[in-house]
Amino acid sequence: MFPLIAENLVVEFNGKHILGPLDLTVNKGDISLILGPNGSGKTTLLKSLHGIMKLKRGSIKWSCSDKSSMQKQMFVFQTPIMLRRSVLENLTYPLLLRKVSNSKVHRLATEWAEKIGLKEIMQLSATRLSGGEKQKLALARALITEPEMLFLDEPSASLDGKTTVEIENLLKSCTKNGTTIMMSTHDIGQAKRLAKNILFLNKGILESNQLAETFFLEPKSPNAEKFIAGEILE
Amino acid sequence: MNDIWYGILQACQLIYTLDQDLIEISVRSLQVTLSALVISSLFALPLAAVLAVKRFKFRRFIIALLNALMGLPPVVVGLIVYILLSRSGPFGALDLLYTTAAMVIAQIVIITPLITSIAHQSLRELWSEYHDLLISMNTSHIQRIKTLLWDARRALLTASLAGFGRAIGEVGAIMIVGGNIDNATRVLTTAIALETSKGDFALALALGFVLILIAIALNLATHWLSKTEREGRW
Numbered sequence: 001m002f003p004l005i006a007e008n009l010v011v012e013f014n015g016k017h018i019l020g021p022l023d024l025t026v027n028k029g030d031i032s033l034i035l036g037p038n039g040s041g042k043t044t045l046l047k048s049l050h051g052i053m054k055l056k057r058g059s060i061k062w063s064c065s066d067k068s069s070m071q072k073q074m075f076v077f078q079t080p081i082m083l084r085r086s087v088l089e090n091l092t093y094p095l096l097l098r099k100v101s102n103s104k105v106h107r108l109a110t111e112w113a114e115k116i117g118l119k120e121i122m123q124l125s126a127t128r129l130s131g132g133e134k135q136k137l138a139l140a141r142a143l144i145t146e147p148e149m150l151f152l153d154e155p156s157a158s159l160d161g162k163t164t165v166e167i168e169n170l171l172k173s174c175t176k177n178g179t180t181i182m183m184s185t186h187d188i189g190q191a192k193r194l195a196k197n198i199l200f201l202n203k204g205i206l207e208s209n210q211l212a213e214t215f216f217l218e219p220k221s222p223n224a225e226k227f228i229a230g231e232i233l234e
Numbered sequence: 235m236n237d238i239w240y241g242i243l244q245a246c247q248l249i250y251t252l253d254q255d256l257i258e259i260s261v262r263s264l265q266v267t268l269s270a271l272v273i274s275s276l277f278a279l280p281l282a283a284v285l286a287v288k289r290f291k292f293r294r295f296i297i298a299l300l301n302a303l304m305g306l307p308p309v310v311v312g313l314i315v316y317i318l319l320s321r322s323g324p325f326g327a328l329d330l331l332y333t334t335a336a337m338v339i340a341q342i343v344i345i346t347p348l349i350t351s352i353a354h355q356s357l358r359e360l361w362s363e364y365h366d367l368l369i370s371m372n373t374s375h376i377q378r379i380k381t382l383l384w385d386a387r388r389a390l391l392t393a394s395l396a397g398f399g400r401a402i403g404e405v406g407a408i409m410i411v412g413g414n415i416d417n418a419t420r421v422l423t424t425a426i427a428l429e430t431s432k433g434d435f436a437l438a439l440a441l442g443f444v445l446i447l448i449a450i451a452l453n454l455a456t457h458w459l460s461k462t463e464r465e466g467r468w
Contacts, residue, residue: 052369070372081367084360084385093381094371 001064001072001148002028002180004049008058011044011204019044020058022206024199026182028148031175033191033212034184035224036201037233042184043078045201046151049182050075071098073149074142078157080134082126087118090126090137094145112140116170132163139167143174150174152183156190168194188228192216200224202233241439248440249447260444263421264452266334266408267401270341275394278346282353282393283379286361297354303347308340312407315340319411332413337421340407345397352396356389357382391460395453402449422448 003025010020019041026032026049034042047053049060050073062069074094083090091109100108113119116136118129126137135155142150152171156164164187171194175181185191191198191212198215200208200223207221219225223233248256285297317323319331319339330336360382368378383390405423412419414428422445429438 050370052366075366075370077366077370081364083364083367083381097371097373097377 001062001069002026004060004062004149006049006058006060009045009048009055009060010057011041011048011053012056013044017204019048019201019204020056024049024206024209026149026180028180029175029178030197031181031195032183032197032199033195034182034199034201035186035188035191035227036184037227039203040201041204042201043153044204045199046075046153046182046184050151069149072147073151074145074147076135076138076142076150076152076155078154080131080138082129082134082137084125084127086123087113087126087129087137088122090141091144094141098145108144112144116140116166132159132166135159136163136166136170139170143170143179146177147179149180149182152181154184154186157186164190200227202227237435237439240436242443244436245440245443245447249444256441256444258417259420259422259425259441260448262334262419263402263423263445264448266337266421267341267398270338270345270401271394271398273338274342274346274349274397275390278349278397279353279383279390279393280379282350283357283382285350285354286357286382287375287378297351300347300351300354304351306344306347307406308344308404309406309410311343312340312410315343315407315411331411332415332419334412334419336411337408337419340411341401341404344404344407345401348400349393349397352393353386353390356386356393360386360389388460391456395456398452399449402445 006022006024008021008023011018022045034045036042044053048055051060051066051070052075064072083093085093088109091112092105095105095108110119110122113122116133116139118133118137121129126134129137139152139155150171156167159167168190171181171183181194183194195212198208198210198212199206200215200219200221202221202223208215208219208224210220215224216228219228226233285293315336316331318325319328319336320326321331330339361378364378364382364385368381373381403423405427408419408421409424409427412421412424414420414424420428422441426438426441426445429435429441
């Protein structure tokens with residue numbers, strides 16, 4: 001499946017330039033965090049790479065077929081989208097799409113419900129969960145398929161510290177299994193805790209693509225330096 | 235006012251004594267209406283889902299047409315079905331005129347646009363909620379339609395019940411194509427029309443109350459069986 005190679009990527013929406021042109025390579029096992037101010041194109045980059053946003057120009061190539069790559073990647077949205085079903089049915093949904101055997105579906109769903117602390121309320125409607133619980137369920141619903149690539153769009157935005165740590169722990173555990181992660185965030189602390197690579201976007205341009213340790217010490221872009229210092233970018 | 239009280243009393247008496255004519259007419263009413271409802275729903279609900287999920291040429295036109303057909307005058311439908319099924323019509327050889335089958339056909343024509351339009355409204359809202367998730371999970375059109383139909387089943391039940399309400403109370407079309415023949419095509423509504431024209435208002439009212447009771451009982455039973463409005467369930 002890897003590497004993922006994006007070349008000369010340009011995205012426009014209703015005639016307005018949103019992202020690019022940019023080139024990017026994602027290798028297996030990378031944990032890349034995308035930083036940047038609001039409207040810098042973080043979500044657009046994630047959705048483009050995932051294949052759910054049309055490109056104006058450029059190409060995104062996986063080392064396997066597009067159909068096969070779509071089966072091996074999952075996306076977690078900033079605002080969790082819950083199926084109007086129970087917690088258990090939300091967990092089983094992606095497995096049933098993949099025609100996993102019934103016995104395995106039930107075992108995996110129960111295991112993941114326990115991991116995210118929702119086993120006692122598996123039969124409850126997912127729409128009745130709190131924001132943090134919904135986001136954990138959305139993440140578990142993605143991870144239950146053991147994706148090779150996981151895209152996350154600010155998954156811990158507006159969550160409290162405890163839930164953020166729980167989500168980060170789930171992400172750390174899945175990286176041990178070799179899942180490649182690309183995630184956007186506004187939280188510099190979270191980027192320091194999780195990232196191997198940092199992509200810094202500003203006004204749709206990829207201004208910096210560095211290893212995390214060098215990014216925070218010697219950012220290549222002046223705007224990135226200001227962003228790390230907490231200054232407001234114009 | 236006396237006629238109303240007398241009608242209520244007579245309705246109670248007819249029900250209490252299990253009047254054979256009343257039972258026969260009521261059963262036939264339910265048979266015709268439920269047959270039309272089931273056949274119409276089997277066609278209308280998937281059509282509504284396709285209209286919500288797929289983008290194709292003339293989609294907007296079809297939606298507008300279905301909305302317009304919600305107000306289709308039943309007498310005109312009856313007349314058209316009559317012409318089609320009459321001996322000189324294209325389907326005359328089927329010999330369906332003045333049978334309950336003809337009444338079912340007329341009711342299907344009347345309620346299909348209604349059920350489709352109401353169902354489409356609900357499914358369109360659900361699709362806007364699910365769109366990003368189902369696209370990101372790389373679901374096929376069939377999987378999306380199945381998911382929407384299942385998750386919106388309570389709303390779809392309401393759409394079907396609206397169709398049931400329209401069909402069970404319909405008189406114009408089924409009078410024309412059914413002929414209101416005793417022991418053959420007479421149903422509650424056509425019997426009410428007949429008794430009113432004969433001046434037997436009390437019996438007409440009694441039949442009317444029975445009709446209302448059946449409609450309410452079926453609605454309540456459907457809601458109870460589908461567990462609508464119960465805490466924590468969908």
